[in-house]
Amino acid sequence: xxxxxxxxxxxxxxxxxxxxxxxxxxxxxxxxxxxxxxxxxxxxxxxxxxxxxxxxxxxxxxxxxxxxxxxxxxxxxxxxxxxxxxxxxxxxxxxxxxxxxxxxxxxxxxxxxxxxxxxxxxxxxxxxxxxxxxxxxxxxxxxxxxxxxxxxxxxxxxxxxxxxxxxxxxxxxxxxxxxxxxxxxxxxxxxxxxxxxxxxxxxxxxxxxxxxxxxxxxxxxxxxxxxxxxxxxxxxxxxxxxxxxxxxxxxxxxxxxxxxxxxxxxxxxxxxxxxxxxxxxxxxxxxxxxxxxxxxxxxxxxxxxxxxxxxxxxxxxxxx
Numbered sequence: 441x442x443x444x445x446x447x448x449x450x451x452x453x454x455x456x457x458x459x460x461x462x463x464x465x466x467x468x469x470x471x472x473x474x475x476x477x478x479x480x481x482x483x484x485x486x487x488x489x490x491x492x493x494x495x496x497x498x499x500x501x502x503x504x505x506x507x508x509x510x511x512x513x514x515x516x517x518x519x520x521x522x523x524x525x526x527x528x529x530x531x532x533x534x535x536x537x538x539x540x541x542x543x544x545x546x547x548x549x550x551x552x553x554x555x556x557x558x559x560x561x562x563x564x565x566x567x568x569x570x571x572x573x574x575x576x577x578x579x580x581x582x583x584x585x586x587x588x589x590x591x592x593x594x595x596x597x598x599x600x601x602x603x604x605x606x607x608x609x610x611x612x613x614x615x616x617x618x619x620x621x622x623x624x625x626x627x628x629x630x631x632x633x634x635x636x637x638x639x640x641x642x643x644x645x646x647x648x649x650x651x652x653x654x655x656x657x658x659x660x661x662x663x664x665x666x667x668x669x670x671x672x673x674x675x676x677x678x679x680x681x682x683x684x685x686x687x688x689x690x691x692x693x694x695x696x697x698x699x700x701x702x703x704x705x706x707x708x709x710x711x712x713x714x715x716x717x718x719x720x721x722x723x724x725x726x727x728x729x730x731x732x733x734x735x736x737x738x739x740x741x742x743x744x745x746x747x748x749x750x751x752x753x754x755x756x757x758x759x760x
Contacts, residue, residue: 462488462496519551519560528552529618531610535559535569550609552618557597559607569607573622575600580632581616598634604644643677643686646693653678653748657722657739659685659695671712676737678749683724685735695735699753701726705746712738722746 457463469481486498493499521527533550546568548561557576559569578598583591584606595607595616609615623630657676663669674694677684683702687694704725712719722737722745737745 458487459489460492462486462492519549519558521553522555525553525555528554528622529611529615531615533559533607533609533615535608536606537568545608550607550615552615552622554622557619569605571597571599571605573619574626576619576623577628578632578634579616579619579623579630580634581612596634604634642691643675643684643693647677647679647684649679649681651677651679652752653745655739655741655745657685657737657745659687660736660738661687661694671738676745678745678752680752683749685737697724697726697735701728702749702753703727703732705749707742707746724749 463486465483465485465487467481467483469483470477471479471481486493488496488498490499490503494503529550529552531550532547534545534547537544537546546559546561548559548568551558551560556570556572558567560566561568576597577600580596581593582596584594592608593612595609595612597605597607599605607615620630654675654677656673658671658673659676660669661672672687672689672694674685674687674689677686680699682699683695683697684693685695686692702724704723706723708721708723709718710721712721719738720742722742724735724737725732726735727733
């Protein structure tokens with residue numbers, strides 16, 4: 441860099457000089473008050489763009505360290521495959537994760553190899569889900585409500601451990617076909633005949649029979665002691681044997697009604713208090729050891745719920 445002096449320089453010229461060539465300052469500065477020197481500063485510095493610094497060897501060590509760090513990060517974020525393992529399909533996907541109070545769809549890249557099905561997230565690097573193909577006992581595709589609220593096809597896998605997992609894939613049909621082809625090569629033909637995936641792992645311990653429908657509904661929990669009835673959010677499951685409501689707040693089954701005990705199902709408009717005036721509700725009257733009780737539900741698609749439940753309990757009689 442050669443020193444230059446331009447008397448008619450502007451701020452633009454200064455910035456261009458700094459970024460293009462750079463400047464070197466060798467400055468002695470004295471700060472004083474009323475002619476009395478108080479502070480002395482000897483300043484030696486070089487200011488230039490990174491490219492100029494590297495070109496003149498001023499930041500070569502820093503540049504080498506940065507490149508080595510980037511290379512290490514790239515290797516760390518790359519999916520580690522076993523020796524000889526090859527990728528068959530690669531697409532965007534997500535996996536429903538449920539463990540305790542944490543329940544969410546976790547997105548990443550779905551990789552189908554000749555040995556495993558893997559969901560991998562690059563940042564921060566983590567294998568979110570993986571299973572050897574030999575552990576997949578069965579699979580099925582069913583239309584469900586995705587986390588965006590839209591209806592989408594989801595892939596369900598029944599594993600040898602007894603767990604049923606739910607996956608969303610960018611090309612669900614392509615993934616299903618590729619998995620069937622791999623399983624056929626291992627001598628297995630998926631029948632798609634197993635209990636559908638349940639959004640809560642704890643519910644899977646309770647429900648073993650075939651599930652007909654499920655969805656989010658509010659339930660009016662009966663009052664106890666000095667506390668009156670309260671509305672709680674949860675998930676309603678209709679199976680071939682019973683109606684079960686799972687409390688999101690308490691993380692347990694809050695109501696269970698065998699289908700044979702359901703007496704009446706109707707749709708009504710009621711005043712639920714506060715700001716909830718003239719709300720549509722789904723009352724279900726059922727019998728127990730105390731006689732008859734009413735379970736009150738509120739939420740979306742109540743007419744569909746009424747029709748589905750009535751169809752399921754018709755064989756038991758007594759439903760009006």
